[in-house]
Amino acid sequence: MGSAIAALIANSSCQVVLLDIASNNPNDRNSVVKKAIENIPKQRPPSLSHPSKLAFIKIGNLKDDLQLITECDLIIEVIIEQIDIKYKLYNKIIPYLQNDAILASNTSTLPLKQLKENIPDSIKSRFVITHFFNPPRYMELLELITDQAVVPMVVDKITNFLTINLGKTIVKSNDTPGFIANRIGCYLLELVVRTAIKANLNPVIIDKIFTDLLKFPNTGIFGLYDLIGHDVMKLISTSLVNSLPMNDQYKKIYILTPILDKMIAKNLIGRKGVGGFYRISAINKVKTKEVINFQDFSYTAIEDPKVEYNSINELLDSGSIYGQFFKSILVEFYLYLTSLIPEVTDNIYDIDKAMRLGYSWKQGPFELLYNIKDGFEWLKKEATIKNLPLPKYVANNNYKTIDSSKFQVSRINLRESEVLLKNNSAQVLLYQDRLVFSISTKMNCLNEEVFTLLLEAVDLAEQREQDLYIVPLTDNFSAGADLKLVAHYIKTNDFTKLDRLLELGQQAMMRLKYSHINIISCAVGFALGGGCEILLHSDFIVAHQELNAGLVEVSRGLVPAFGGIKEMFYRAQGNKDRLIKNIINILTANKTSSADYFILDYGISSAQINMNKQMIFLEASQLTFPKKVVKVDKKITLPQISLSEELDISQYNELQILLLAQLQDIIALQEIDEQEILERERKIFLELAQNPKKDLAF
Ligand SMILES: CCC[C@H](O)CC(=O)SCCNC(=O)CCNC(=O)[C@H](O)C(C)(C)COP(=O)([O-])OP(=O)([O-])OC[C@H]1O[C@@H](n2cnc3c(N)ncnc32)[C@H](O)[C@@H]1OP(=O)([O-])[O-]
Known part of the structure; x- marks a missing residue:
């Protein structure tokens, strides 16, 4: 992701330095970073807005070129999610930071508190997390995590840069594992995929219901899991599960699913593997989308299924297998979601914004439930029937204060015209x-x-x-x-x-x-x-x-x-x-x-x-x-x-x-x-x- 973030910065015509590990090749210590640069024009979707923008990227390695850091106002660390390796890198680069340079980590799972543990006090006031979404050129969301130690001037400076120069929409999140979008998005992905596999349900029908009735992007849930990659999903969820508190519901739904493990072993990890839940094959020279059969991992061509329900209410009331499935996962999902308030943020509109801009949902989860007839009352009733404890947000009827005009604030607000x-x-x-x-x-x-x-x-x-x-x-x-x-x-x-x-x-x-x-x-x-x-x-x-x-x-x-x-x-x-x-x-x-x-x-x-x-x-x-x-x-x-x-x-x-x-x-x-x-x-x-x-x- 490092090179894609460098490309985004270059697109804005800002100078950027891309540093990578020094290669063992004594004749070319920059061969690793050069490879990253060579790959930028090949990235799909393209990371660069025009090939000429490459000229804005200067390269170097983390042994010989640390001096280049002295030229930078903002340093974004984008390395593997392992705290020891991150500490080592911070120790290397901190001596080269300008007095007012900002240090940021692009971690998606590690808390700021942990990242800062071994950092000198003088740096703590200008150390934040900037969580970009993939692909960074196209995803508008940026989660910004700061703490009491970070001085307001730093927050203003980085907010301006990310908003004005890079065009991001910032959602502030509390310093909790996975922040907002991944905590909620990955929870839903794991919940749906693992429950559906266990019940031997058809991914095509589930995805179709998600896109047609819940207005999710065309990938649906299984398609998104393939897009992210089953291997990457495993890394994200494992890291999350390890850092979440003992009683967190994520741990409970992240159940052992041997079929998923076998798929990883067979390199059926999604779009970058030999297949995933779906794959595209050339059948009689015609590009054909196929779906996996969980019993023997064979694939069959997909015939576009018809969704026979006109609304979410109709689906949930239908009593059909898929109706029951959606009832059960929506109840679990919404109880988890509402239990995260105020832990991840107390602003439900920010949650919705994060899911729209980071996961491309047409509506955020609160707006979705709000638009389902008596949605919150339905959630309360179903949870009570199942004897599930109600999160405070639901039990205290806080949803009654929702102001629906705050869900989709117009991009260009000319309302007072x-x-x-x-x-x-x-x-x-x-x-x-x-x-x-x-x-x-x-x-x-x-x-x-x-x-x-x-x-x-x-x-x-x-x-x-x-x-x-x-x-x-x-x-x-x-x-x-x-x-x-x-x-x-x-x-x-x-x-x-x-x-x-x-x-x-x-x-x-x-x-x-x-x-x-x-x-x-x-x-x-x-x-x-x-x-x-x-x-x-x-x-x-x-x-x-x-x-x-x-x-x-x-x-x-x-x-x-x-x-x-x-x-x-x-x-x-x-x-x-x-x-x-x-x-x-x-x-x-x-x-x-x-x-x-x-x-x-x-x-x-x-x-x-x-x-x-x-x-x-x-x-x-x-x-x-x-x-x-x-x-x-x-x-x-x-x-x-x-x-x-x-x-x-x-x-x-x-x-x-x-x-x-x-x-x-x-x-x-x-x-x-x-x-x-x-x-x-x-x-x-x-x-x-x-x-x-x-x-x-x-
Ligand atoms: C007299 C001519 C002189 C002039 O010099 C020539 C022209 O301008 S020639 C014109 C040159 N322009 C083109 O050739 C562009 C034609 N449009 C496209 O290629 C794609 O729509 C676009 C790429 C823009 C968005 O793709 P996307 O994001 O997948 O979205 P989507 O595709 O699902 O569209 C959403 C809804 O908008 C509707 N709609 C969209 N465009 C038109 C239109 N021009 N007209 C009418 N309706 C249009 C579309 O039907 C759909 O309606 P519904 O009822 O909700 O299903």
Whole structure:
């Protein structure tokens, strides 16, 4: 994990030093750390936002290069979970710490109290635990553990760095084994897996119920166990069980399960082994997901099972084997969970946040039970029937004080805004004197109403002489044109309405580009197709590093027609290489995987990257922009190139070849204005719609 954390820091363009053990090879003492560096670009999912970020990582070994520590403000120890080995390392590095440098351990199971036992007092005030979640680039949660000895200035400094520079959401946990997310998450994993194996139940059905009814991520429970690795689960749970108090329920559910031990012995440890509860095989050259048979460890192909219950209540009341199983594990789980208050934290909303951001649950456990009809009363009743003691939180009815509005606090809280304009698909808000345009359709998809209000928003911004911010209120900027609407127009042969949509979209884009106020787009999540076209027509983009943006239309059997093709020509500025690159973006439906890639691949010159998606609008609103100089020369010079000679067309499909010919026709004109290209875009789009090369099923 050390190299993945180094990569995350490099992504934020901070200098980072990666130290590893010195190798025995006298000719290359850095061979171990070099290997780690070589592996970074191979990590999946990728740890680096762009290969160029590797330049931010300096390497060394723990014998010859300790001096490098004197350059660092924060030192994160990420080594094996063995206290003696950690102590040895601390003794080595402490003499090199700057006076105000912070020392942090990334332990996931060892308490801070134990880590600090042999540390000099002068270091105790700046020694904390920073628990990253895997993979650190993608998981937003960071558990921060401090104690009385740590001075507030240190807590502020590290909080700022982790939040602003690395984009993490911090949940503070008490100094208890496993902290919050792993204590709860691993407990549930072990409880479900071990109980289900003992009862010989089917992992596929259990996972399906977890994902469909309890809204867990697609991996479910068994899939997650495979993803983490059975060997790693064993390490985590053993370490937890060893450090938890004698009567902790974790010890009781961590029962001997010979089938699991046999699976480890056979290297059936999940995705990195030869199989796990599931495996992917090529059956008749078709990728097939299979599930293990616990009796003989053979595998059978999975047929997607139907969940016959419409709600959790229906499942629990059903009396079926799976109904009884879920009743029993949910009671055990919730009694354990509520027994951890206030031990791990007294803040139930933090528990929910930790499970959402660290384990990707859609709802945290408290929100889940709250949303089950009479959930807490049901828990009380079931525990009483089974003669199980009630934790204080439940016995004292503390759940009655739950404030459901605190479960999912909106990422960008514009609640105090004044609504200036609004229709069913978008709104214009005044937030602390900033004019904000936000879309309210599913995935912020674009339709006529969105464009109509966007045009009105620009008019209003110009009247008020105010810049306009385009801000998503959910996790995605925009998934582009509403494809269901487009498909409907095509299916009903309503090409007049389709053309009207294209025209309106183009008009809105040009209005953004040529308005005399600045248009600032706050880009997070997906900005695809038309969403990307809005970015291309904005004056400035504040982008989350994890932005997924691009002109992806060709992958849907369409072409960009809200000005995307036009911008790819315009932005080449007569440069042949840039034009080829831009045309490749369109032909290959290039969806970039980070803001770094987007800026480079799409030739964006006015952008700023931010690591924290919750702070994008805050950052945008703090920037000052010069008065916009509206460009008047709309003529585009086209370098004379033959696309069939410049590109390897043997790899292209029918649509790509057809599009290539249309783009070549544009190039042949040598000079063109923006309006002419827009008209051609629409023509190509409509011809394709009438004679599709691919089914636009969505
Ligand atoms: C006129 C054209 C001109 C323009 O130049 C061309 C374009 O913009 S072309 C457009 C170019 N854009 C694209 O090709 C992007 C198409 N979208 C995608 O590729 C994936 O949805 C995305 C990767 C964004 C998210 O994947 P994920 O996280 O697995 O989430 P998910 O997939 O489960 O979606 C969640 C819900 O949102 C719905 N929905 C999503 N997008 C659209 C849409 N455009 N439309 C309508 N609906 C859409 C989706 O159906 C689902 O609904 P439900 O009822 O809840 O089942």
